Amino acid sequence: MRTGGHADWTRRFEEERERRQAQGDPDWARGATLHRALWAGIQCFQVGEDGDGTNLIAKAEAAGDPEYADAVRLFVAEEQNHARLLAGLLAAGGMPTLAGHWSDKVFVRLRRLLGLRTELLVLMIAEVVALRYYRALRDGTDDALASDVAGRILADEERHVPFHCERLHVSFLELPRLLRRPVTALWQLLLLAVVLVVAADHGAGLSQLRVGRLRFVADVMASSKGVVSAVLTAVPHPAPVPR
Numbered sequence: 001m002r003t004g005g006h007a008d009w010t011r012r013f014e015e016e017r018e019r020r021q022a023q024g025d026p027d028w029a030r031g032a033t034l035h036r037a038l039w040a041g042i043q044c045f046q047v048g049e050d051g052d053g054t055n056l057i058a059k060a061e062a063a064g065d066p067e068y069a070d071a072v073r074l075f076v077a078e079e080q081n082h083a084r085l086l087a088g089l090l091a092a093g094g095m096p097t098l099a100g101h102w103s104d105k106v107f108v109r110l111r112r113l114l115g116l117r118t119e120l121l122v123l124m125i126a127e128v129v130a131l132r133y134y135r136a137l138r139d140g141t142d143d144a145l146a147s148d149v150a151g152r153i154l155a156d157e158e159r160h161v162p163f164h165c166e167r168l169h170v171s172f173l174e175l176p177r178l179l180r181r182p183v184t185a186l187w188q189l190l191l192l193a194v195v196l197v198v199a200a201d202h203g204a205g206l207s208q209l210r211v212g213r214l215r216f217v218a219d220v221m222a223s224s225k226g227v228v229s230a231v232l233t234a235v236p237h238p239a240p241v242p243r
Helices: 005-023 036-049 054-062 066-092 102-111 116-140 144-172 177-201 203-208 213-233
Strands: none
Touching: 005 066, 005 144, 036 066, 036 116, 036 203, 054 066, 054 116, 066 144, 116 144, 116 177, 116 213, 144 213, 177 203, 177 213, 203 213
16 A cells, blocks of 8 residues: 555545545435536636646646655546536536636646646635535535535645645745745735626626625635645645634
8 A cells, every 4th residue: 555645645636536436426416506606706716617727737736745745636627526416516507618718727827837846726716716615505505416525625725735745845945035925915916806707707607606706815815824824844644714
């Protein structure tokens, strides 16, 4: 059995894959009924989850750690499964998937600008925002299927964040000490800009989930503090998102 470091993450991803296979899919036949604003948000997030991860995998392989590259492949597979689950939820509600969305195109271009560190920092913005969104969707809707799908994805995302934080901590050790906090401060500023756009764009849907725009922004920014601590000091897990 693989143990230690990224091999431990690979084992955890593999165990989750086995558990997921044993659990099976949600009961798509029950259908889903949601407000149109929520469907619009789910369509947008489905596009964001739907990628082949080729660029990230290539950068992970180039990093020279085969165990990390293995873990990244399994992470990408989980993200692709999220896209499949959201597509299934949309189909259950008689809604189509989107061919693309401007926000996803912006994120992809930003992630591909530089090396693995930049890729992960941009990816982490999407992950931290997604944590709060899926928690809101899980807890704020009366639709059983939507809550089930959101809960499954949320459980994965809660593992993804510490996985990326661990790698970023190693990467930040390569930076001069004086640059580390300024870089995380810039990351939080970019996160703030993104979450403000998300809150504005999905405000109607968040209201349906009984989460106001300001609360959504505040919760995401509060969770970013745990991420920064994990990256700078290698704490075991980021602070949880306020419930």
